Amino acid sequence: MATDSAPTQAGSLLGLMQDDYPLTIKYILDRARTVNGRATVASFDGEGLTRATYREVGDRVDRLCGALTTLGVQPGDRVATFMWNRQEHLEAYLGIPSMGAVLHTLNLRLFPEQLQYIVEHAQDRVVIIEDTLVPLLAPAVAELGIVEHFIVVGDGPVEGLTGQVHRYEELLAAAPESFAYPEIADDRTAAALCYTSGTTGNPKGVLYSHRSTVLHAVGECMADTFGICGRDTVLPVVPMFHANAWGLPYSSTLTGANLVMPGKFLQAEPLAKLITGERVTVAAGVPTIWLDLLRYADEYRPDLSSLRVVPCGGAAVPRVLLEGFRERHGLNVVQAWGMTETSPLGAVAHAPHDVDEAAAAEFRLRAGQVSPLVDVRIVDAEGEPMAWDGEASGEVEVRGPWIASRYYEDPTGDDKFHDGWLRTGDVASIDDRGYIRITDRSKDVIKSGGEWISSVDLENELMGHPDVLEAAVIAKPDERWTERPLACVVVRPGSDTDAEALAAYLSGRVAKWWEPDEYVLIPEVPKTSVGKFDKKALRARLESGELRGAAGDQS
Numbered sequence: 128m129a130t131d132s133a134p135t136q137a138g139s140l141l142g143l144m145q146d147d148y149p150l151t152i153k154y155i156l157d158r159a160r161t162v163n164g165r166a167t168v169a170s171f172d173g174e175g176l177t178r179a180t181y182r183e184v185g186d187r188v189d190r191l192c193g194a195l196t197t198l199g200v201q202p203g204d205r206v207a208t209f210m211w212n213r214q215e216h217l218e219a220y221l222g223i224p225s226m227g228a229v230l231h232t233l234n235l236r237l238f239p240e241q242l243q244y245i246v247e248h249a250q251d252r253v254v255i256i257e258d259t260l261v262p263l264l265a266p267a268v269a270e271l272g273i274v275e276h277f278i279v280v281g282d283g284p285v286e287g288l289t290g291q292v293h294r295y296e297e298l299l300a301a302a303p304e305s306f307a308y309p310e311i312a313d314d315r316t317a318a319a320l321c322y323t324s325g326t327t328g329n330p331k332g333v334l335y336s337h338r339s340t341v342l343h344a345v346g347e348c349m350a351d352t353f354g355i356c357g358r359d360t361v362l363p364v365v366p367m368f369h370a371n372a373w374g375l376p377y378s379s380t381l382t383g384a385n386l387v388m389p390g391k392f393l394q395a396e397p398l399a400k401l402i403t404g405e406r407v408t409v410a411a412g413v414p415t416i417w418l419d420l421l422r423y424a425d426e427y428r429p430d431l432s433s434l435r436v437v438p439c440g441g442a443a444v445p446r447v448l449l450e451g452f453r454e455r456h457g458l459n460v461v462q463a464w465g466m467t468e469t470s471p472l473g474a475v476a477h478a479p480h481d482v483d484e485a486a487a488a489e490f491r492l493r494a495g496q497v498s499p500l501v502d503v504r505i506v507d508a509e510g511e512p513m514a515w516d517g518e519a520s521g522e523v524e525v526r527g528p529w530i531a532s533r534y535y536e537d538p539t540g541d542d543k544f545h546d547g548w549l550r551t552g553d554v555a556s557i558d559d560r561g562y563i564r565i566t567d568r569s570k571d572v573i574k575s576g577g578e579w580i581s582s583v584d585l586e587n588e589l590m591g592h593p594d595v596l597e598a599a600v601i602a603k604p605d606e607r608w609t610e611r612p613l614a615c616v617v618v619r620p621g622s623d624t625d626a627e628a629l630a631a632y633l634s635g636r637v638a639k640w641w642e643p644d645e646y647v648l649i650p651e652v653p654k655t656s657v658g659k660f661d662k663k664a665l666r667a668r669l670e671s672g673e674l675r676g677a678a679g680d681q682s
């Protein structure tokens with residue numbers, strides 16, 4: 128009998144499915160404006176909310192693509208954005224990749240030299256920029272002469288911008304109503320570019336494809352990750368320049384979840400008001416944001432009852448945060464692990480169903496259970512895979528359909544990739560259910576007397592002290608032990624908690640030899656451009672003698 132199936136080389140049979148149906152952001156755009164056309168995006172400007180339906184957003188995306196084409200944007204060109212989370216940013220997210228160009232989200236918290244490097248490296252021809260942010264970008268890129276067009280969102284001043292300057296709304300109004308989208312037959316085509324915050328060397332570009340972005344969006348809709356669905360109202364507190372706001376704009380438009388965009392208003396009070404007012408069901412951000420909200424919620428008791436899940440990641444989530452929200456506010460803060468290079472979803476820490484509450488609390492403290500379709504392992508110093516026994520500790524490596532295979536035009540980063548795996552630089556153990564327990568970044572590890580001390584665990588314990596607002600533990604060089612832990616601690620204003628009290632508090636909570644030798648009380652832990660504790664900055668302060676001096680006074 129004749130068969131339609133083609134045999135493969137190995138004699139196995141190829142499936143007869145439409146495997147070459149491309150997974151594209153254009154599909155997400157089409158679905159957003161039709162099936163999900165009634166869902167809305169609401170953007171907060173400090174006073175009120177501007178709302179649009181996804182159908183209206185789709186119409187504006189057509190005009191945006193027409194306008195960009197008129198400005199000369201071709202498939203493959205990089206179009207940058209320099210904006211907070213708002214409707215126009217969503218339009219860029221959906222439109223730029225759909226027209227075959229590459230959405231490049233610039234991190235507006237970077238230093239001018241870094242921005243300059245990134246704009247030049249990416250060769251951004253066009254930048255869509257929020258008017259209030261013009262003074263941040265203009266000095267950095269004025270002399271580069273690379274950006275041909277700035278498209279300004281808002282009516283504010285545009286002094287300092289070189290090249291041609293346009294107003295977003297005027298461009299859209301003048302653009303044709305419809306746009307003939309190119310066919311993106313190969314879904315491996317580049318869709319978006321995001322540079323890592325780069326703690327060492329130059330920032331590195333992660334170039335997402337249509338396929339990786341769509342699969343990642345679907346990944347976020349699984350119940351075992353965040354379960355984003357059409358009944359959700361999603362508040363991405365994580366900025367759209369940080370790993371594509373963790374993919375939430377795409378999973379929300381794919382499913383028809385409403386989006387609430389907080390703009391630059393990332394403080395506890397406006398966030399709490401948005402959650403209450405918009406009945407937000409999913410709010411995602413880094414731990415520093417939620418620590419603030421927890422303090423606010425403890426004091427003012429806002430109505431946060433609409434939240435079904437609060438994804439929190441980008442850095443280790445302290446126990447006080449998970450338990451504080453859970454016990455005092457009945458909220459489900461769920462830890463997640465990922466990197467810009469992993470799109471970022473890599474692991475999510477829902478507790479298993481077959482353990483008691485005490486054990487569940489420990490599972491929630493882990494970085495997470497490796498997400499479906501992501502493959503993980505830990506390796507020793509020789510690169511040999513290690514056991515998943517919850518004990519052995521090694522560097523985490525990952526691979527999968529939304530994991531980077533190399534950096535964009537930067538061979539200096541090639542050593543992060545080998546044999547199809549990405550080296551994450553995180554040190555962890557994995558248990559037999561695939562739960563990852565991160566003890567440190569490899570460069571933050573404290574090596575004392577040949578043994579590792581987990582800065583993450585020490586910070587967690589310290590932040591459990593009722594008067595401690597923030598704690599970051601770094602390695603201090605030590606003649607005898609190579610390194611010893613130094614704790615940099617921020618205490619509640621007015622509190623008289625000192626080094627002695629902290630040492631007494633930790634005693635018995637961690638192994639004796641883990642206890643920090645010194646405590647330095649500082650007014651604030653420095654933060655990176657994406658809001659994480661900046662240990663590199665703390666180490667630099669230590670090296671310059673700044674922290675040492677303070678330690679002498681305190682301990």
Ligand code: AMP
Pocket residue numbers: 323324370439440441442443444462463464465466467468471493494551552553565567568657
């Ligand atoms: P970025 O690419 O800026 O998002 O940084 C990625 C890095 O953040 C990871 O390699 C981890 O070191 C850290 N990270 C992210 N999520 C977690 C987590 N849940 N626990 C500990 N570290 C995390």
